[in-house]
Amino acid sequence: MSLFSIFDIAGSGMSAQSLRLNTTASNLANADSVSSSVNESYRARQPIFQAVLDSFDNDFKQGSVKVHGITESQAPIRQEYNPTHPMADDNGYIYHANVDPIAEMANMMSASRSYQNNVEIANTSKQLLLQTLRLGE
Amino acid sequence: MAINFDAALGIHAEALRVRSQRAEMLATNLANADTPNFKARDIDFQAALKAANADQQSGKLERTHQQHFQVNANSVDNPAIQYRTVIQDSLDGNTVDEQVEQAQFMQNAVHYQATLEFLGGKFQSLTKALRGE
Numbered sequence: 001m002s003l004f005s006i007f008d009i010a011g012s013g014m015s016a017q018s019l020r021l022n023t024t025a026s027n028l029a030n031a032d033s034v035s036s037s038v039n040e041s042y043r044a045r046q047p048i049f050q051a052v053l054d055s056f057d058n059d060f061k062q063g064s065v066k067v068h069g070i071t072e073s074q075a076p077i078r079q080e081y082n083p084t085h086p087m088a089d090d091n092g093y094i095y096h097a098n099v100d101p102i103a104e105m106a107n108m109m110s111a112s113r114s115y116q117n118n119v120e121i122a123n124t125s126k127q128l129l130l131q132t133l134r135l136g137e
Numbered sequence: 138m139a140i141n142f143d144a145a146l147g148i149h150a151e152a153l154r155v156r157s158q159r160a161e162m163l164a165t166n167l168a169n170a171d172t173p174n175f176k177a178r179d180i181d182f183q184a185a186l187k188a189a190n191a192d193q194q195s196g197k198l199e200r201t202h203q204q205h206f207q208v209n210a211n212s213v214d215n216p217a218i219q220y221r222t223v224i225q226d227s228l229d230g231n232t233v234d235e236q237v238e239q240a241q242f243m244q245n246a247v248h249y250q251a252t253l254e255f256l257g258g259k260f261q262s263l264t265k266a267l268r269g270e
Contacts (some may be wrong), residue, residue, distance in 0.1 A: 132153075
């Protein structure tokens with residue numbers, strides 16, 4: 001019964017979107033963190049999604065989603081001259097995280113909307129299945 | 138025998154199956170709403186139902202081994218499955234429009250319920266016939 005596999009599909013969508021929410025939370029939490037060198041400074045993270053096509057034997061190919069990997073933003077690291085800062089390097093520079101808070105907020109909205117969509121789908125499917133169980137009464 | 142279940146239920150049993158498959162495909166589209174290069178697909182209900190009906194009448198060929206060729210009308214390269222036409226292009230090559238998919242899913246769910254109602258009615262009349270009241 002293919003309505004049952006919707007739970008797997010919507011569930012995979014929810015877990016992917018919640019991972020995206022997680023990285024966004026991590027990015028926003030580290031938006032103001034500083035470090036003593038370019039290599040050490042925090043870089044914004046972003047998950048990459050990938051469609052999973054399985055059950056080639058089935059009548060229809062169906063696909064859930066999985067997280068292919070997490071990339072780090074290559075945006076330039078901002079450095080600031082602040083010799084009194086305890087984290088400053090030998091030349092008196094500190095290095096900021098390359099997180100764009102506005103982009104992260106937009107990301108967060110998008111992730112939560114997609115999450116809601118998946119919940120809605122699972123909910124509707126559940127109702128349809130329950131009605132199917134009561135068929136003929 | 139005049140009364141048999143397949144004849145009594147008519148097209149509705151097949152319709153229910155196609156509806157649930159379509160629901161699955163739309164759920165796939167929505168789960169992959171943020172997947173780069175994912176192309177949204179949908180089932181042409183009319184074509185799928187016609188194919189299912191043709192199967193029923195001509196007698197389906199079953200695959201009993203993994204290496205058998207797929208000759209069913211419901212194979213992977215089913216003409217009823219088509220890619221969605223994009224309204225607006227996106228940078229990452231994804232063609233899922235969440236609004237369209239959501240609307241289609243809801244419509245499909247309502248149609249599913251309608252088919253369920255029809256089937257329920259059929260079952261009721263069958264029970265009535267059996268009781269002979």
